[in-house]
Amino acid sequence: MKHLMKGTFIIFLSVLSLRTLGLPTGAPPDSCKDLMPRHPGSAKQETYPPPYQVLPAAGQGRVRLILGSPHGLAYEGFMILAHDSETGEFVGEFANLPDSARIVECTQGIKNAVTHTNVSKKHNLEFDWEAPVNYEGTIVFKSTFAQDYSTYWVGVESPPVNVRKRSIDVLTSSTPISTLRTTTPPYYSPTVDYETKDVEDPFYAGCSSTKNCFGTPAGCIEAKNCIAAVTVLVQGERYLFELQGRDSKYVAVGLSDDSKMGDDSVVECANEGGEIALHMSWNSGKRNIRQPMQEGAVQLESSAIKDDIITCRFWREKTTVVQGREYDLVSTPYNLLVAAGKSLKSNGIGFHDTAYDATGDAKLLSDVGGYTTASNILIRVHGALMLASWIGTASIGILLARYYKQTWVSSQLCGKDHWFAWHRFFMILTWSMTIAAFVIIFVELGEWSSEVIHASLGLATTILAFIQPFMAAARPHPGAPRRPLFNWAHWFVGNAAQICGIIAIFFAVRLNKAKLPEWVDWILAAYVVFHILTHLILTFIGCASDRQASQRVNSFPMKDMHSRGSMVHPDARQDAPHAGIRKFIFGIYFVVIVLFTTALIVITVLAPIEDTWVTFTNNIKNY
DSSP: OHHHHHHHHHHHHHHHHHHHHSOTTOOOGGGGGTOOOOOSSOOBOOOSOOSOEEEEEEOBSEEEEEEEOTTOOOBSEEEEEEEETTTOOBOOEEESOOTTEEEEOSBTTBOOEEEESSOSOBOSEEEEEEOOTTOEEEEEEEEEEESSSSBEEEEEEOOOEEEETTEEEEOSSOOOOOSOOOSSSOBOOOTTHHHHSOOOOGGGTTBTTTBEEEEESTTHHHHTOOSEEEEEEEETTEEEEEEEEESOSEEEEEEESSSSSSSEEEEEEEEETTEEEEEEEEEETTEEEEEOOOTTTEEEEEEEEETTEEEEEEEEOSEEEETTEEEETTTOOBEEEEEEESOEETTEEOOOOSEEEEBSSOBOTTSOSOOOBOOOHHHHHHHHHHHIIIIIIHHHHHHHHHHOTTSSTTSEETTEEHHHHHHHHHHHHHHHHHHHHHHHHHHHHSSOOSOHHHHHHHHHHHHHHHHHHHHHHTOOOTTOTTHHHHHHHHHHHHHHHHHHHHHHHHHHTTOTTTTOOTTHHHHHHHHHHHHHHHHHHHHHHHHHHHHHSSSOOSSOGGGOOSOTTOTTSTTTTSOOTTHHHHHHHHHHHHHHHHHHHHHHHHHHHTOSHHHHHHHHHHHHHHO
16 A cells, blocks of 8 residues: 555656656657647637747758747747648758757658757757759748747748759748648747738848857848848857958958957958859958868858848858868857958959948857947047038148237237237147048057048048148248248148048048948038138128238238238227128137037947937937
């Protein structure tokens, strides 16, 4: 009797354990026929559509499947298999399974289905389905998702997938329901969703949860709208990279010891005549040099070109040797560099004129989590200083020297005429900020920039600005024979510096590192128009003033015929005619220039400004 009670108690515990855990190691083979969970007891009959979906992505002879929830919900168990849509027969085999999944042989010796190995919470599991060599037809993946022991959905279908002798195309409409299921929890077939809603791009599925993702511009991984991006999925000791680039001829990823280009191992996916080719290359400084492909180092798994988007997936060996350097993906942390461009060379890729960015920190590729973008604070500071110099202080200082030598002359500032004191103040600011910006950008780059036009104009601006104060220190006294020559030289060098600076700023808008929107060109164009218009108006007012004054001292200051400090001149301590309107124009000019400068600095410092604005508005809404 004692043994009988003990046996009964053991049976009771076994049943209770089975009731509690269900089938923690996955579905048995007999579930292939109906996909029904073999859970003892009653199941919770849900009446709403499941929060899970099966997303297929076509490759070369295979389909990459992602099992997940668009709402981010986890699931404990699942089972999936592939049916021919006409015959209902099992088709193909599954491969490249993660640790939390295992094969189920619905047919002896054939890997027909996949199920879970444990009841841990799962998000966005990925694995492959491989088509038979000569198979032609349409298949549908059918799945069961178990949110927990008693809540599950049977018959969740993927979009149809056409297979034509290993050429695969994922359709956008779902297979119609041919049989109503009344003995199972609610049957789900997405008859409308795939036609009326955009299917989530599987490229981003699993980012920061099952794989590492990095892209540009900043925040694009979360928004799922990257211009160029890379993902890294680690399966045991296998490293699966996936690249995606928009409006580009190539997209590439580099492994680097830092966040700067130079001494990096690069893998490129290039659109060569409508076909994606995989290449290896090496960054030597700012130059990219194509390398011969190493046998077994990288292997292209799948690729696609659709809607001007390049996508490719490739495996990279855990250990490779490039340019005499060993790249050990298992134990060495790396920065990721991602780039895309619109041009290809005869034996390489062109400049990354579409996108370029780098991660801020090096980390192991197996450490799944978010990447931070490399800091470009020095680039932002350089841009802000140059804008403040040549849109702001230089514009005001030059205007004062050109048109205001005989305005505010009734008083002085620090023993100097107001125009001279403020002109010197603004130009010293311009000189200081320009030199600082020049030093900062060379500290950031460490070498001559590959943006030749912008860099050359910036260098010319810096050189011209640098010599200005030394020219001013050596100027002849007023009335000296060489004073007009100095005046013209000083005027020419100053204006040439500003013109070069403004043109360099126009070219900066197109730089990838600047991340400025193209509409900034319109702000710069508006500034140029306003600046020129103000000079024209003041020139006409100066001519009108000359006709009323006893000496031509306002419109042609280069002649410098009289000293403003000399009391001999009859107009020495009297403002030239029309001083009131000149002061009014200066007030307007000063305010507008400050607004232009402030707006451009804010756009530069917060670039990309569109993403910053979206984040700001979302925070406001959430608040």
